[in-house]
Amino acid sequence: MTKRAFKGTEAPGPAVLISLGCAKNLVDSEILAAQIQSLGYPLTEAAEEAELIVVNTCGFLESAVQEAVEHILDLARLKEEGGCRHLVAVGCMVQRYGRKLPDLLPEVDLFLGTSQYHRFAEIFRRFLEGSSPKVFLERPTYLLDARMPRLRSTAPHTAYMKIAEGCSNRCSFCIIPKLRGPYRSRTVEDVAREARELADEGVVEINLIAQDTTAFGSDRGEVGALIRLLEALEAVDGLRWVRLLYAYPHRIHEDLLKAMAAGHKVVPYLDIPFQHSVPRILQAMHRVDLGRRPEEIVERIRKHLPQAALRTSLMVGFPGETENDFRALCRFVRDTEFDHVGVFAFSPEKGCGAASHPDQVPDPIKEARKEALMAIQQEVSRRKLAALVGRRLPVLVEGPHPETNLLAVGRLPTQAPEVDGQVIITEGEATVGQIVSAEIVRSHDYDLEARLVP
The missing domain is CATH 3.80.30.20 (tm_1862 like domain)
Known part of the structure; x- marks a missing residue:
């Protein structure tokens, strides 16, 4: 399961959005993030600083549900300690278990199903005004379009x-x-x-x-x-x-x-x-x-x-x-x-x-x-x-290696982000987001090493 925290910079008031699950869920979370910002909450990665915490859950497998529940209970402790004022659960787990959840997770203030993430700002305003039910569930019918504001969490390129x-x-x-x-x-x-x-x-x-x-x-x-x-x-x-x-x-x-x-x-x-x-x-x-x-x-x-x-x-x-x-x-x-x-x-x-x-x-x-x-x-x-060693192939430069600034990482066109291997760039300089030519110099079980070439 992928867990991602979103970070924004524009408006006053701290909030954290945790995205669990697949890339499709991540796009929903990016729309959620824009909704949260529209309410005046800047997004931070530090949950202990947040007044609002939103968890976009996965519910495809029982193991994913259990992991989502564990995340929510961990975050609920921040609410008990007085830092977090509001805790919201959104997404597939909510859609799966519906109206059973308020009794199972009384720490959560709002539950929104899979067809409600685009209405978060409207629903949360009603909640703050005291005129909102606790659970929002309906048959999923929503379909996003290009007009929907979205705060991307992936790299700019x-x-x-x-x-x-x-x-x-x-x-x-x-x-x-x-x-x-x-x-x-x-x-x-x-x-x-x-x-x-x-x-x-x-x-x-x-x-x-x-x-x-x-x-x-x-x-x-x-x-x-x-x-x-x-x-x-x-x-x-x-x-x-x-x-x-x-x-x-x-x-x-x-x-x-x-x-x-x-x-x-x-x-x-x-x-x-x-x-x-x-x-x-x-x-x-x-x-x-x-x-x-x-x-x-x-x-x-x-x-x-x-x-x-x-x-x-x-x-x-x-x-x-x-x-x-x-x-x-x-x-x-x-x-x-x-x-x-x-x-x-x-x-x-x-x-x-x-x-x-x-x-x-x-x-x-x-x-x-x-x-x-x-x-x-x-x-x-x-x-x-x-079999790729010695070949020159295009590489999309992703950024510095997570363990050292002396190396960079990238991907071949045959490597999808997050789920496949990567190319470790051991020699040469390039700008993040560039697609450059690289010679493969060494291979591992799932990753490659390469040097950039003119």
Whole structure:
């Protein structure tokens, strides 16, 4: 789980906003941050100085809920000590547990569900006036647009851009549709407008995110909307890299791959949550494959984008997964040679269909399978990165190394922020936010070392 504190400088009165969870939640938090500032609270990173503390929670897994509760209880101590006056919980955990929370967390003054973060300023004003209920919950329908004020927490040169909200896929292991509502996407014109504004602010890299980016426009019956969006982003002055995250496997069509190959700004990178490789398991997961096996999808991608870096997420221990199924998944990872892999153990979340499936896999077996699969991927990653030594590649300079000012760090176009490895720059000088040429001089399990070259 990502935890991020926001920092602002404009208005009087201290507040802290803690963002938990994924990049999609982070965009919500950036809109929350602008709402908080509009009330006259400057944002600080020091919770002990804050009069207002807002926690944007994750609720996808029970472990994430527990972590959110622990954060809230830790912050509630500041309220007991008299420094913090108001404590607010927002987001997926609130949407999941709703009206049970006031009794469970009486320290919290306000609870706002996933369709309320854009109304924070209005709701909090009513709370201060004493005319507000404690819980704000409704069916999630809100969809942000480019007009919504947003205080970005990422570095000035990079941004996440959420192109859709919610999800209409019905995977049997997932409760996101219940937390976020049905899939609803923005228009090409609105997303392009936001991209132009971000580029005017100095953003050179945009990462497109949604629960399913490849479903963009499908809720309105539009065909080829994502391709039109990529074409529109090609025309944005100042923008250099566009990365596509969270691409649902069965929607990666040939037309999309051709459009990516023809573009100059769309980086050769696809994040595809395959979840598994065994057809029987995929069917039980309710993963739509339209007759195409994961291996066939990868083959199609590499036909059109031979240099593409592929990231995937895989789940081990789904109910009914046998040792033979797991061995097949291991072969899939070895043979496919993904550039980046995230492995998760199945969690039987209340409200998801698979929680009541028979043949649940014991936790120790799930954890052992997770470790074994990550060990296989570590070897794949080590081998693939070693093959880059000696090559000259473009690197986006991120800033000084967190452990020493003698080194800098950056990323290749095939490395997404926060989730993938990085490039450690050992020689040369460049400005943060520049994309420069670098020679790879050494490789590690997940990171690279490079020197900048003219």
